[in-house]
Amino acid sequence: MANVLTMFRLLIIPVFIYFLAVDDGGGSVIAGILFAVASITDWLDGQIARRTDTVTDFGRFADPLADRLLIGSALVILLVSHRLPTAPLMAVLVRDAYVMAGYYVLNRKGMRVPVNLLGRISTAVLMLALFLAVLGADVAEPLFWGGAVLSFTSAVVYTRQGVRQFRRPRPGVVERAGA
Numbered sequence: 810m811a812n813v814l815t816m817f818r819l820l821i822i823p824v825f826i827y828f829l830a831v832d833d834g835g836g837s838v839i840a841g842i843l844f845a846v847a848s849i850t851d852w853l854d855g856q857i858a859r860r861t862d863t864v865t866d867f868g869r870f871a872d873p874l875a876d877r878l879l880i881g882s883a884l885v886i887l888l889v890s891h892r893l894p895t896a897p898l899m900a901v902l903v904r905d906a907y908v909m910a911g912y913y914v915l916n917r918k919g920m921r922v923p924v925n926l927l928g929r930i931s932t933a934v935l936m937l938a939l940f941l942a943v944l945g946a947d948v949a950e951p952l953f954w955g956g957a958v959l960s961f962t963s964a965v966v967y968t969r970q971g972v973r974q975f976r977r978p979r980p981g982v983v984e985r986a987g988a
Contacts, residue, residue, distance in 0.1 A: 811858035812868050814850045818875045821847045822882060829886045829943060841944045847879050848936040869921070873912070876932055877905045883939045893942055893950060897957035901935065904964045911971050922970045931959035 821843055828840035854872060858864045884902055887893045915922060934956035941949035 810861075811854040811863055812865060812871070814854035814857070815868060815871045815875055818847045818850045818854070818879065819871070821850075822875070822878050825879070826882045826886065829883065832890075832943075837943060841940060844879070844883065844936075844940050844943050847875075848940065851876055851879075851932075851936070870916075873909070873924070877909060880932070880935055880939060881905060883943065887939070887942055892945075893953055897954050901957050901960050904960050908964055908967055911967065915971055915974065918975065920971075920974050922967055922974060925963070925966060925970075927959065927963040927966055931956060931963045934959055 825840055825843040825847065828837050828843060831837075832840060851872070854868070858868055881902060884893075884898050888895060888898050912922070934952065938949050938953035938956045941952065
């Protein structure tokens with residue numbers, strides 16, 4: 810069921826992009842609803858997978874990919890339409906590309922750095938800020954700055970964990986892929 814929700818979220822993203830892209834800058838309710846639904850399925854699929862012990866390799870890969878695609882597509886469109894400040898927006902885009910590249914490198918070596926609480930919180934804050942930006946709410950910008958800081962901080966934590974795992978794998982700290 811968790812993987813079905815992840816696939817659903819991946820399918821929502823192009824529809825969300827369409828409605829946000831055709832928005833005139835005043836806030837798109839349809840895009841906002843689609844973004845909210847996709848964000849809720851992110852939380853829900855994680856809960857289902859963990860509680861039913863149905864975490865899969867597909868889910869470990871596709872879930873964060875769907876998150877990054879959802880957030881990244883919103884960021885690019887909001888950047889082009891000048892609805893959020895450029896500096897934190899670019900920092901989040903670069904951070905996401907960096908973290909996904911690190912995930913890929915570690916995964917190829919059979920290593921994995923699990924998602925941590927800070928990563929979950931930063932994603933939640935970013936999703937809330939982007940939802941509000943899609944709707945055109947003024948409070949979105951300061952919340953987005955906070956999410957960008959949390960996101961960057963989580964990248965530092967992931968980097969430290971990844972480097973540690975890469976140099977000297979320690980059982981119980983970081984899972985091995987396929988375990």
